[in-house]
Amino acid sequence: MHNNPILRxxxxxxxxxxxxxxxxxxxxxDFGPGGGFQAGVIVASAFILYSLVFGIEAGKKLFPxxxxxxxxxxxxxxxxxxxxVSMLLGDExxxxxxxxxxxxxxxxxxxxxxEFGVGLTVSNVMIALxxxxxxxxxxxxx
Amino acid sequence: xFLAGLIACAITGILILIRIILGKTTFxxxxxxxxxxxxxxxxxxxHGFYSNRPEFLDIAIVYALIxxxxxxxxxxxxxxxxxxxxx
Numbered sequence: 001m002h003n004n005p006i007l008r009x010x011x012x013x014x015x016x017x018x019x020x021x022x023x024x025x026x027x028x029x030d031f032g033p034g035g036g037f038q039a040g041v042i043v044a045s046a047f048i049l050y051s052l053v054f055g056i057e058a059g060k061k062l063f064p065x066x067x068x069x070x071x072x073x074x075x076x077x078x079x080x081x082x083x084x085v086s087m088l089l090g091d092e093x094x095x096x097x098x099x100x101x102x103x104x105x106x107x108x109x110x111x112x113x114x115e116f117g118v119g120l121t122v123s124n125v126m127i128a129l130x131x132x133x134x135x136x137x138x139x140x141x142x
Numbered sequence: 143x144f145l146a147g148l149i150a151c152a153i154t155g156i157l158i159l160i161r162i163i164l165g166k167t168t169f170x171x172x173x174x175x176x177x178x179x180x181x182x183x184x185x186x187x188x189h190g191f192y193s194n195r196p197e198f199l200d201i202a203i204v205y206a207l208i209x210x211x212x213x214x215x216x217x218x219x220x221x222x223x224x225x226x227x228x229x
Contacts, residue, residue, distance in 0.1 A: 007214065018207065021204075021207075025200065032197040032200060033198075033201055034200065042204060048211065049214065051226065052214055052218055052225065053214070055226065056225075058228065059226075133225060134225035134226030
């Protein structure tokens with residue numbers, strides 16, 4: 001969209017605040033509306049907007065596909081890993097109480113890590129889905 | 143006061159829905175969907191203050207954001223035929 005300065009400038013202005021708002025939703029999830037899922041979608045929407053306005057190639061230069069796929073799997077590993085660690089420490093799967101010195105700090109650490117894993121996976125799945133759909137026409141024409 | 147605003151939003155939303163159904167060209171419909179999104183954002187905020195739950199403002203911000211990105215995506219599909227092209 002070289003002939004569309006309003007979109008390009010507004011994307012450049014909006015990009016960082018969108019990610020900041022995503023982080024706010026991620027870490028504010030226990031007091032208000034929010035959590036890992038919503039934060040993941042908001043963070044992914046920043047990258048999707050960038051790819052829409054500057055083209056999919058620029059978007060892949062900003063956030064390469066191989067890093068995208070690695071982070072996609074890493075989120076699931078973090079989620080499952082918290083459960084496995086609590087099992088290794090002698091409690092049930094995803095029992096947060098045992099993770100910290102007291103049950104309260106254990107719950108805090110567990111929920112923070114699990115929500116982080118969910119947010120990482122959701123945002124990277126959204127970006128990977130957008131990349132797959134945006135690349136589809138090009139591969140069909142070849 | 144918030145209730146009056148909510149009723150005004152509902153009436154405006156119905157008028158915009160009529161515009162979406164009748165809309166002559168695609169761009170009329172895209173513009174109408176975008177303005178329906180704006181009315182819904184105002185409605186969410188007013189409902190949040192009406193029911194004493196100002197957290198609804200977060201949801202209104204997300205709705206405005208998704209509304210903007212969705213409109214850009216639809217217009218790009220209509221003008222260039224693909225989501226990923228750089229032109």
